[in-house]
Amino acid sequence: xxxxxxxxxxxxxxxxxxxxxxxxxxxxxxxxxxxxxxxxxxxxxxxxxxxxxxxxxxxxxxxxxxxxxxxxxxxxxxxxxxxxxxxxxxxxxxxxxxxxxxxxxxxxxxxxxxxxxxxxxxxxxxxxxxxxxxxxxxxxxxxxxxxxxxxxxxxxxxxxxxxxxxxxxxxxxxxxxxxxxxxxxxxxxxxxxxxxxxxxxxxxxxxxxxxxxxxxxxxxxxxxxxxxxxxxxxxxxxx
Numbered sequence: 548x549x550x551x552x553x554x555x556x557x558x559x560x561x562x563x564x565x566x567x568x569x570x571x572x573x574x575x576x577x578x579x580x581x582x583x584x585x586x587x588x589x590x591x592x593x594x595x596x597x598x599x600x601x602x603x604x605x606x607x608x609x610x611x612x613x614x615x616x617x618x619x620x621x622x623x624x625x626x627x628x629x630x631x632x633x634x635x636x637x638x639x640x641x642x643x644x645x646x647x648x649x650x651x652x653x654x655x656x657x658x659x660x661x662x663x664x665x666x667x668x669x670x671x672x673x674x675x676x677x678x679x680x681x682x683x684x685x686x687x688x689x690x691x692x693x694x695x696x697x698x699x700x701x702x703x704x705x706x707x708x709x710x711x712x713x714x715x716x717x718x719x720x721x722x723x724x725x726x727x728x729x730x731x732x733x734x735x736x737x738x739x740x741x742x743x744x745x746x747x748x749x750x751x752x753x754x755x756x757x758x759x760x761x762x763x764x765x766x767x768x769x770x771x772x773x774x775x776x777x778x779x780x781x782x783x784x785x786x
Contacts, residue, residue: 558723559628559629560629563606563628563632566606566629567632572717572762573717573719576718577668579763583766584696596619599661599662600660600663601621602651602679603623603651604622606632610622611637621645621646621647621661622644622645623646623649624646625650654686656686660686660688661687662691663687663692664691666694667696668696670735672724680741690782691781692778693744694776695777696774697730698724699771699773700734701731704774705726732771732775746777748777750771751770751773752768
């Protein structure tokens with residue numbers, strides 16, 4: 548049997564027609580991560596009325612949660628079928644969310660277009676991390692904030708996300724991640740600083756319980772050795 552490709556981004560288009568069905572366990576897992584992320588992000592911003600870019604939005608779970616908070620949301624993702632599913636779900640529910648097909652390395656937006664950028668479960672997949680961060684800095688307004696999470700690069704994170712989540716528990720499709728693309732917090736902090744950001748605090752994100760369906764629910768954790776969340780602010784004035 549051929550080995551699965553690593554960092555296989557085709558999985559998002561492959562299940563686009565079922566994205567909002569709750570029929571696929573790994574897609575439900577992505578949906579279940581949103582409240583855990585926002586429980587922490589919500590403490591640092593009032594989303595109401597803000598212009599937000601959801602970078603790597605897939606089928607729209609985070610975008611719709613931000614829309615619920617009163618944000619003016621734009622979502623972008625390279626997975627065109629997932630974007631189509633996001634648009635269809637938003638339209639069916641009367642949501643005014645803009646969805647675009649594109650990549651983080653070349654965002655199709657003017658300078659200083661957004662008050663905040665949310666980039667979750669994305670940075671460990673991009674082809675050019677430094678360029679993505681530069682593009683985020685460009686489209687943020689002065690004083691704007693980047694909210695992110697990504698996966699740490701170490702043996703524990705590899706065991707949890709690859710061996711357990713992909714190979715044993717099958718919470719994620721095999722080949723979802725390439726552990727070589729995982730990012731140490733110190734590396735990400737350095738990239739953020741080079742792009743002119745002021746990095747903020749980082750915290751962990753992980754399973755905090757199990758729901759009635761037997762799926763993990765997620766919340767903030769003290770350790771950052773697997774998934775870590777963080778923020779970074781674009782200075783209000785140029786240095």
